[in-house]
Amino acid sequence: MSVDDESGAAALGSSRPAARIRGLRKVYGGVVALHGLDLDVVPGSVVGLIGPNGAGKTTAVRCIAGLLKPDSGEVSIAPSSTPGKSPVAIAAQEIELYPGLPVEMNLTFFSELSGVADAERVLAELTEELELGPLLGKLPKDLSIGQQRLVHVAAALVATPELLLLDEPTAALDVGARETLLAAVARRRAAGVAVLLSSHQLQEVETTCDSIVMINHGEVIAAGNVDDLIGEHGGGRIELTVDGKVEVVDGDDVAAAIDQVMATGGRLEAVNVIKPSLETVFMSLTGMRSTDVEAS
Incomplete structure (x- = not known):
């Protein structure tokens, strides 16, 4: 990760950012959750967002996704290269699935919501990639928490967006499912997707991410290439x-x-x-x- 000379923001490489964040600030009841976050996430990179509990990671991800309005600052998302398709997909920390719909229908709904063309083919490929076949006919309530998490993240991966936001994507996953999911993330990076991954699993971040941004009490305390740091x-x-x-x-x-x-x-x-x-x-x-x- 290099530093943008003009703004001082953390940025990897020189490509046009899929997400450009400047001066992001969010306050809850007098507590500053984010204090002037600057960050670029460029295509073909995985940026790890790490920090202690309450550091502001989830607040940052939700602001970038447009799910939470910051008090000040700017979030610029590059438009999708495919007309009618959302440029951003998010797997939030909270599992969000429709409990009355089987897994297959959940994934079909999210693919249609994201404007995925040829959704049937895409879902078939994702099912094979994440080994979801045995889960397709089941309701979310009949799945383990780890299986629910995997399907929840799959709902974001089905979109193949320009920017993929993952907040604790491997929480509660077993070792095999974790490796399968991280391999899927690596394939999307190789395909040019920009990924922002928030996680407490530091070994996972070290092996998966090109660079990291570490925040504490809402402020960036370190940013850069993993090996350099x-x-x-x-x-x-x-x-x-x-x-x-x-x-x-x-x-x-x-x-x-x-x-x-x-x-x-x-x-x-x-x-x-x-x-x-x-x-x-x-x-x-x-x-x-x-x-x-x-x-x-």
């Missing part, structure tokens, strides 16, 4: 539990860390070595520990 902020960490209290030491020298922490005495109960990764970047910039990250 790991190189700059993602040094190893060692967490030592002494008498029930976790002490954090930067670096990868376990012996030195133990000597440092145990200098004042106490009982060493556990040692957790964390290698450089997007998780260590996240912890370094937000001040969270690995157990906090897992719980967020």
Whole structure:
């Protein structure tokens, strides 16, 4: 991710953005959920939006999708290259399916709503891609939460939009379904779709996204290429539990860390070595520990 010289916004590459966000601000009852968010999402890229709970990720996604009106700022979405077709599709954090319609009818309805041409062929391809065949005749209420999530995201993927917004798309999915879905996202990136993916699964973001934008308390605290950010902020960490209290030491020298922490005495109960990764970047910039990250 590079930086736009004119505006300072985070942007990947030099293509015309599918979404261009400037100065996005949203306040709830005196609490600033977003404070001047600048962001570009260009075709053929997956941008990861990460941050602690309550950081403003879902607010940002909903504002970009037009589901929530910001208090100030600008959201510009490039028009669809296909007349009559929506340029944006969103799989929101909340599962949104029609409970009285079988899965197949849900997907058919969403494809028609999005202006999909040759919907029957597209649905057949999506069914095979996401392995939805056994679910087609079932009602959403008869599915597990993970299966409902998969169908919910499929309703967004069926549109093949210019801009795809995914808010926690793999929540509650099992390992196989998660890999299948992320492979589908990668294929759309390869086809030129611009993807904004909000997730708490940092390992998933690290392997799926070209770049990330990290927000905390509504403000961007880091943005850039994943590897570059790991190189700059993602040094190893060692967490030592002494008498029930976790002490954090930067670096990868376990012996030195133990000597440092145990200098004042106490009982060493556990040692957790964390290698450089997007998780260590996240912890370094937000001040969270690995157990906090897992719980967020």
